Amino acid sequence: MSDKLIEVDGVTKYYGADPALKDVSFSVGRGEIIGIAGPSGSGKTTLLNMISGLSKPSAGSIKISDRDIGKLKPGKELAALVGMIDQQYSIVPELNVINNVLAGNLGNWSLLKSLISLIYPLEREKVSLMLKDLGIEDKINNKAAHLSGGEQQRVSIARLLIQNPMVVLADEPVSSLDPTRAEDIMQLIKSKLVTESRSVIITLHNTKLIQNYCSRLIGIKEHSVVFDVSSDHINEEMLSELYK
DSSP states (O other): OOSEEEEEEEEEEEETTEEEEEEEEEEEETTOEEEEEOOTTSSHHHHHHHHHTSSOOSEEEEEETTEEGGGOOTTHHHHHHEEEEETTTTOOTTSBHHHHHHGGGTTTSOHHHHHHHHHSOSSHHHHHHHHHHTTOGGGTTSBGGGSOHHHHHHHHHHHHHHHOOSEEEEESTTTTSOHHHHHHHHHHIIIIIOOSSOEEEEEOSOHHHHHHHOSEEEEEETTEEEEEEEGGGOOHHHHHHHTO
């Protein structure tokens, strides 16, 4: 088994004649948490969308566990490989917490089982223990719309734990949270979602959080990778040039 869980090789993405990403290459090892930073519009979200299978590269390839993401159809295969959390919390506000968490099983369950679970939630005990571990067990029957931003992100984390993908992509997951809650969510992402076999790629504007929680930082500017360094080697000059 290769230590490289994710391999991005020469990926380019065009929207019409406009480049969104140009010749991007990097790899991510098993159990790593990697930060991606760069100015707005540099291509960070486009990159995550391609790794997730939501969008296909115009050129190049993306592999997770040696499987080409571009050749997989949405469903069980893709859900087993990659899951996503973003700044919109990746939840359905009108559903209660337990149904939002169990949505992580939709890639594995049949349509009938999924519909039954909306009325009679399955695996309630499993979800309850998971929410207890995340500090929101008392919210299990609450509608997601009534939760705070930090609580909604905890629900998203629980959904990913149910889904159990090999790779988690987090697109600005703490951008709308205050500093204390942002630290709490970053700690949960690192402690609950990163395992020996699962990796996390996270985009953040807050480079201090990247330094505190990520092993590496990949800088993207003008649609290209301009550096890929360990968090220990990040300096102010590098960050200033990135956002200039």
